[in-house]
Structures are given as C-alpha cells and as structure tokens.
Amino acid sequence: MPAIIIDGRSIALKVREEARVRAAALRGRGIIPCLAVILVGEDPASISYVTGKEKALAEAGMEGRDIRLPESAGEGELLSLIGKLNEDKSVHGILVQLPLPPHISEDRVITAIDPAKDVDGFHPVSVGNMVLGRRCFIPCTPNGVLRLLRETGINTQGSRAVVLGRSAIVGKPLSILLARREVNATVTLCHTGTKNLGEITRQAEILIAACGKPGMVSADMIKPGAAVIDVGVNRISDPSKKSGFRLAGDVDFRAVREKAGWITPVPGGVGPMTIAMLMLNVVEAAEVWV
Ligand code: NAP
Numbered sequence: 001m002p003a004i005i006i007d008g009r010s011i012a013l014k015v016r017e018e019a020r021v022r023a024a025a026l027r028g029r030g031i032i033p034c035l036a037v038i039l040v041g042e043d044p045a046s047i048s049y050v051t052g053k054e055k056a057l058a059e060a061g062m063e064g065r066d067i068r069l070p071e072s073a074g075e076g077e078l079l080s081l082i083g084k085l086n087e088d089k090s091v092h093g094i095l096v097q098l099p100l101p102p103h104i105s106e107d108r109v110i111t112a113i114d115p116a117k118d119v120d121g122f123h124p125v126s127v128g129n130m131v132l133g134r135r136c137f138i139p140c141t142p143n144g145v146l147r148l149l150r151e152t153g154i155n156t157q158g159s160r161a162v163v164l165g166r167s168a169i170v171g172k173p174l175s176i177l178l179a180r181r182e183v184n185a186t187v188t189l190c191h192t193g194t195k196n197l198g199e200i201t202r203q204a205e206i207l208i209a210a211c212g213k214p215g216m217v218s219a220d221m222i223k224p225g226a227a228v229i230d231v232g233v234n235r236i237s238d239p240s241k242k243s244g245f246r247l248a249g250d251v252d253f254r255a256v257r258e259k260a261g262w263i264t265p266v267p268g269g270v271g272p273m274t275i276a277m278l279m280l281n282v283v284e285a286a287e288v289w290v
Helices: 010-030 046-058 075-085 105-110 125-131 140-152 171-178 197-201 253-257 270-287
Strands: 034-040 061-070 093-096 159-164 186-190 206-208 227-230 234-237 245-248
Touching: 010 046, 010 140, 010 270, 034 046, 034 075, 034 125, 034 270, 046 061, 046 270, 061 075, 075 093, 075 105, 093 270, 125 171, 140 171, 140 227, 140 270, 159 171, 159 197, 171 206, 227 245
Parallel strands: 034 061, 034 093, 159 186, 159 206, 206 227
Antiparallel strands: 234 245
C-alpha cells in the first residue's frame, strides 16, 4: 500500500490559527505582535520567502515591519539597524533573511540580535539553551518537523531516527530535539563523511532528509513502513513552467511513496510548517510583555 501523504499545508493552517487566536488575545491587551523582517539584496528565492512570511503575519493579525536594504549595504549599517530594533519596544521579533551577501558576516549579524527577539532561534544563546533543554526559541524548520510528527501521530518514543544533513539550521538542531526525553528517539546524524549511508537509512523508522540534493533518497534506502520527512527544497530548471523551474525535495517521492508508511510532499510538506512555527515564535516573543 502506498504511504500516507502528510498534508503539511493543513497542519500548518491549524498552527497558524493557534497563532492568530493568541495574537488576538494580545491585541485585546493593547499589544500588537510585531516582527521586523530584514532583507538585504534581491535574491528571488529570499524575496518569495519574505513575502510569504509577511502574508502569514498579516493573516495572523500581526505586524510585519518590512525592511529592505540594497545588496551594497554594509555590515555596519545592518548591525546598527539591528541595534535600534533591539531597543524598539514595539518590535518583538527580528528576522534577518539568509543568506546574506558574502561581504557581510552572518555570524556577527545573528549574534547582534537580542536573544529575546531571536525568533529564528539561530543566536548562540538560543542554540545553547536548546541543547540544554531550557526555554528558548526553537528554529522553525526543525520545530515544524517535530510538530508534523506529533500531529500525524507517528510514534517517536523508542524509535530509530536518522537525520541526513548536519546544517546549523536544520539537521543539527533536529538531531538534538529528536533525542529530547519527551520525543525519545534514538538518533543517528549523517553527512558527507558517513559510510554505507543506505545501511544506516534502512534502519530508520523515521528518516529526515535535509541535504539539498534533489531525489538523493531512493526507495532502496528506506525501511518498509518508515516515516519519511523531506525537508529539501531544490529548484529544478523546467522550461514548461512559467517560472522556469519546479521544486523538488531530497527524496525520490514517487518511488519512496511505494515503500514508506508516511511521506511529506514537496511542496506542501515541511515548507508551510516553517512559516507556521515562525508565527508561533513571534506570538511567544510578544507574550513576554503581558
Ligand atoms: P546545507 O547547509 O546545504 O547542508 C546540507 C547538509 O547535507 C550538509 O550537512 C551535508 O553534509 C549534507 N549532505 C549533502 N549531501 C549529502 C550526501 N550525499 N550524503 C549525506 N549527507 C549529505 O543544508 P540546509 O540549509 O540544512 O538545507 C537542506 C535542504 O533543506 C535544502 O534543500 C534547503 O533548501 C532545504 N530547507 C528547507 C526548509 C523548509 O522550510 N522546508 C528550510 C531550510 C532548508 P556535510 O556537512 O558533510 O557537507
């Protein structure tokens, strides 16, 4: 039997509704949750991510402060802008859309954000708190994956989870979150140095792909019945599309679907959850002020 397709869009709508209700309660107390979104340059993918975030904020009854800087903006200019937003009491969250142009240090920029406003959860203080299991903003994509698993009723307790990719924004935090006591998965984190990748992935009851390699997870890498979560978002050139490209995940969806128990599509799986979890983080940042 083909896998159950996990509908990330509908689960994300539920999460966004939760954010909307909590934002309405704040507005009733005179607080309008506000996220400052900074975009440097004009990368088309980044513009579309930022537009999606602003639309979601508006739909949740929150304010999006849209700040655009030219590609030529200097690091000093960006750092001083962040300093001002840190002090601005009407701004509850600050998000700098990545990647930044190469002449700006992402590390220095992320570290300049007040951890209390770090709704992306990328600041070293947030990362440290996450590792220690303390209260903090959890990065939106890994948190979205956990929420998808929970909402779908996939058992994580005692499950064997394999994460492909060790980036600071997806794979690494996911490996830590999956190993938390309340999730209780046994985690293996794979990367380009991993030997016999298929042998490892075939043991996974939960397989999470975050490599940025279109279709690299093939059906022969899957344990029958596994939950396969595809984080990958890859643009594939496709002249038949108006945009000139189509989106593909890291998983060979058609083949893996025949073997897995659950699978997320791309688009429509993890992507919508990322924005939804961001909405919750912004509400949470504003609730501190109540
Ligand atoms: P990244 O920084 O490019 O890191 C990719 C990771 O995958 C690295 O750790 C790399 O290993 C590993 N890797 C690459 N090829 C591999 C292979 N053949 N075998 C095993 N490991 C391999 O990736 P990222 O920023 O986490 O993004 C990953 C994907 O998720 C991208 O497609 C991105 O667009 C997508 N993404 C989606 C969302 C969403 O909201 N849905 C959010 C963020 C990212 P090494 O460390 O050894 O190089």
